[in-house]
Amino acid sequence: MQAKRPIVMLSIAGSDNTCGAGIQADIKTCQSLKAYCLNCITMITSQNSRNVYKILELPSKVVISQIKTLLNEYKVDCIKIGLINNLYLARKISDLLKGIRKIPIVVDPIYRSTTNKVFNKKKDYIMLNKILSEIKPIFTPNLSEVKILLKINEKKRVKISNILENFFENYKTGVVLTDVDVKGKFCIDYILDETKIVRKIKSQRIKSKNTHGTGCTFSSSLAIFLAKGFSLEKSTKLAKSFTRRCIFRAPDFGINYGPLGH
Numbered sequence: 001m002q003a004k005r006p007i008v009m010l011s012i013a014g015s016d017n018t019c020g021a022g023i024q025a026d027i028k029t030c031q032s033l034k035a036y037c038l039n040c041i042t043m044i045t046s047q048n049s050r051n052v053y054k055i056l057e058l059p060s061k062v063v064i065s066q067i068k069t070l071l072n073e074y075k076v077d078c079i080k081i082g083l084i085n086n087l088y089l090a091r092k093i094s095d096l097l098k099g100i101r102k103i104p105i106v107v108d109p110i111y112r113s114t115t116n117k118v119f120n121k122k123k124d125y126i127m128l129n130k131i132l133s134e135i136k137p138i139f140t141p142n143l144s145e146v147k148i149l150l151k152i153n154e155k156k157r158v159k160i161s162n163i164l165e166n167f168f169e170n171y172k173t174g175v176v177l178t179d180v181d182v183k184g185k186f187c188i189d190y191i192l193d194e195t196k197i198v199r200k201i202k203s204q205r206i207k208s209k210n211t212h213g214t215g216c217t218f219s220s221s222l223a224i225f226l227a228k229g230f231s232l233e234k235s236t237k238l239a240k241s242f243t244r245r246c247i248f249r250a251p252d253f254g255i256n257y258g259p260l261g262h
Contacts, residue, residue: 007035007227008074011220012067012093013082013108014043014055020212020259026080028262029220033242035227037220038074040066042084049212049257052117060089067096078104078227080220081132085119090131097135104226105137108219111145114212114257122148133171138193138232140176140219164192176236178218189240193232201236203244210250210258217260218243 009030016022023039030037042063046054070076079097084090097105109129112118120128126149129139147154150166160180167175174193181188184205191199221242225235249261 007033007077007224008038009035009220009223009227010038010040010067010070010074010076010079011082012040012042012063012079012084013216014045015041016045016047016213018048018212018259021216022082022213025213025216025260025262026082026220029217029242029246030224032246032262033221033224035224038070038076040070042082042086042089047113047115047117049115049255051115052113055119057086060086060092063089064092064096067093071096071100076100076103078106078223079137080223081105081107081137082216082219083110083119084128084132085124087124087128087131090128094131094134104223105135106219106223106226107132107137107139108215109139109141109145109149110215111148125149126151130171133173136173138174138176138222138226139167139171140178140215140222142178142215143180146175146177160190161198164190164198165196168192168196174232176222176232178215187240189236191233191236199233201233201240203240206244206247208247208250209256210252210260211247212257212259214243214247214260217246217262 011026014022016024027037044056045052111125177190179187187203187205189201218239222235222239225238246260246262251261
């Protein structure tokens with residue numbers, strides 16, 4: 001008996017040789033949620049828990065070829081876009097995805113790694129995500145990233161409602177602002193979409209040193225739940241719950257910054 005067709009997600013992201021984040025985290029997330037992950041690698045990284053040591057950016061024509069060959073053969077139900085550091089590539093991806101049927105697209109706008117490796121100049125980072133906003137995705141920045149996207153001083157205190165409204169005004173698309181109170185006892189996320197209603201999601205913070213790939217896992221699972229037909233608010237809650245389970249399942253490799261367990 002043939003198995004039922006799973007949700008198919010296309011991940012456009014970088015490769016992480018630790019298998020904690022990037023494409024590898026997206027594949028593990030899909031497997032755990034019984035979805036199927038097609039992937040397009042944008043760059044190859046050499047990293048461990050201490051640092052990102054080397055980056056090899058793949059030629060744009062190779063990246064675009066990966067996407068085209070997959071879209072020509074598979075019915076894709078959702079797309080997750082992770083690490084990109086090339087304005088030309090962002091434009092080519094945006095133009096290509098404008099031509100496909102309307103499906104959920106989630107952009108995880110990565111500015112720097114947890115080990116503090118910066119992947120883009122700020123002006124390029126802003127322009128790159130402005131280009132991607134044309135395909136009307138859901139963005140999943142953290143507070144630091146959203147302030148950069150809005151040209152707000154990272155140390156300046158600003159009302160969250162103002163940040164969200166400012167983001168929607170500038171990028172014209174939905175946003176899930178993640179882990180706002182980084183040092184608090186709770187993980188607090190905020191949602192804003194075309195309804196212009198700010199929604200807040202709060203959960204107990206898990207004390208763990210094994211959180212490598214949390215953002216990738218959350219954004220990928222969010223795309224999958226949206227593809228299943230859940231609302232943005234419900235999908236965010238489900239994605240947060242799934243990510244929390246992955247933190248609890250994290251294997252102990254005896255390092256300071258380990259991966260989640262899917």
